[in-house]
Amino acid sequence: MRFSLLILAAPASAQAPTTALRFAEAALAGGHAIRQVFFYGAGVQALVRGETPADELDVDAAWRALAERHGFPLLACSAAATRYGLDAAGEATTSAVAAGTLGQLMVALDDTDRLVSFGA
Amino acid sequence: MKKVLVLFRSGPHGSPVARAGLDAALAALAFDHALSVLFAGDGVFAVTRGQEGSAAGVKATGPGFRALPHHGAERVGVVAADLAARGLGAADLVVAADALDAAGARQWLRDSDVVLAF
Numbered sequence: 001m002r003f004s005l006l007i008l009a010a011p012a013s014a015q016a017p018t019t020a021l022r023f024a025e026a027a028l029a030g031g032h033a034i035r036q037v038f039f040y041g042a043g044v045q046a047l048v049r050g051e052t053p054a055d056e057l058d059v060d061a062a063w064r065a066l067a068e069r070h071g072f073p074l075l076a077c078s079a080a081a082t083r084y085g086l087d088a089a090g091e092a093t094t095s096a097v098a099a100g101t102l103g104q105l106m107v108a109l110d111d112t113d114r115l116v117s118f119g120a
Numbered sequence: 121m122k123k124v125l126v127l128f129r130s131g132p133h134g135s136p137v138a139r140a141g142l143d144a145a146l147a148a149l150a151f152d153h154a155l156s157v158l159f160a161g162d163g164v165f166a167v168t169r170g171q172e173g174s175a176a177g178v179k180a181t182g183p184g185f186r187a188l189p190h191h192g193a194e195r196v197g198v199v200a201a202d203l204a205a206r207g208l209g210a211a212d213l214v215v216a217a218d219a220l221d222a223a224g225a226r227q228w229l230r231d232s233d234v235v236l237a238f
Contacts (some may be wrong), residue, residue, distance in 0.1 A: 006138050006236055041140035041238075058154040079139065102144060106151035109122050111235055117237035120130055 003027050004069055004106070004112040005037045009119025010045035011059050016119030018059055019044060021066070023116060034109040037067070039076040043119060044068050045085055045098075046092035064096030075100030078105055124153040125232035128163030132181045133173065137146065139167045140186045141238030146238075149192045157188055157194040158228055159217065163238075164203050167213050182214045199225050 005024060009016040017019035017039075024034055039046045052058040067074050074097045081088035081099065109115065124138045126145040139203060148155045159167055166181055173180035173193055198221040203209060210219060220228065 003233075008140065008238065040144070041136050079143075083136075102147040103151060105144075106147050106153065109124065109148075109151075109153065112122075112234060113234060115234040117235070120135075120141075120238045 001113045002033045002111060004035045004108050004113055004115045007037065007043040007113040007119055008041045008117065010042045012045065014119055017043065018057065020118040021062055024066060034067045034070060034072040035112045036072060037074045038105045040080055044076040044086060046079040046097050047061060047081060047086055047088060047095045049094045060096050064093045067096065068102065074098060075104055077102055122153050123231060124148045125156045125158060125228060125235045127235055127237045128159045128166050129161040130238055131162040132166040133172055133176055133178055137238040140183060142181055144236055146191065148158040155193045156228060156232065157193055158197045158225060160199040160225065161202050164198055164206060164208060166207060167215050169212055169214055186214045188197060197228055
């Protein structure tokens with residue numbers, strides 16, 4: 001099954017992005033595919049790379065590693081990023097997450113069997 | 121082209137997700153998906169009359185939701201028990217919506233290819 005994930009909450013303030021990471025890891029381990037992970041609404045703050053203490057999970061790095069190993073895109077909505085005062089293209093140079101559009105999410109649905117939402 | 125259901129469970133102004141969900145619903149229509157919209161829990165407040173955003177400094181979402189059928193949304197539904205629990209009825213809504221019981225709402229979810237939950 002091909003999953004797409006929609007993440008609506010910010011990494012620093014909600015469990016949802018980590019739960020989504022664990023879901024993605026479990027789905028991939030179970031032989032499923034991830035079509036796309038889309039960060040939207042407050043979730044676009046995943047674009048911002050902070051300093052994670054060494055004894056905590058670096059969620060950004062974990063997403064980068066998983067996405068690179070399995071070849072799926074991590075996208076954040078540029079329009080929503082602007083709303084949050086983020087320069088999406090600039091932030092994306094250091095983030096695991098690329099700047100994207102809601103249209104890319106809608107196109108990905110055509111290759112998606114199930115979409116799972118996190119953070120609302 | 122998929123059967124997309126956008127599920128609203130959040131109130132319109134206390135968090136950004138209802139606004140985000142409305143934009144996603146419009147995007148689904150723009151990309152030619154078959155759109156159903158379902159309001160459940162506090163999501164029913166997103167389509168309640170009298171949501172004046174100006175006092176809170178936010179754009180009211182009511183007009184956007186009201187326009188969804190006009191823009192091509194195939195179905196608009198509301199969970200009847202969640203309206204009643206909040207002291208609301210069909211006359212309190214800005215959009216004509218199918219009043220669903222729990223079984224009806226589950227059927228709408230099952231009928232859909234993908235569900236986006238806000």
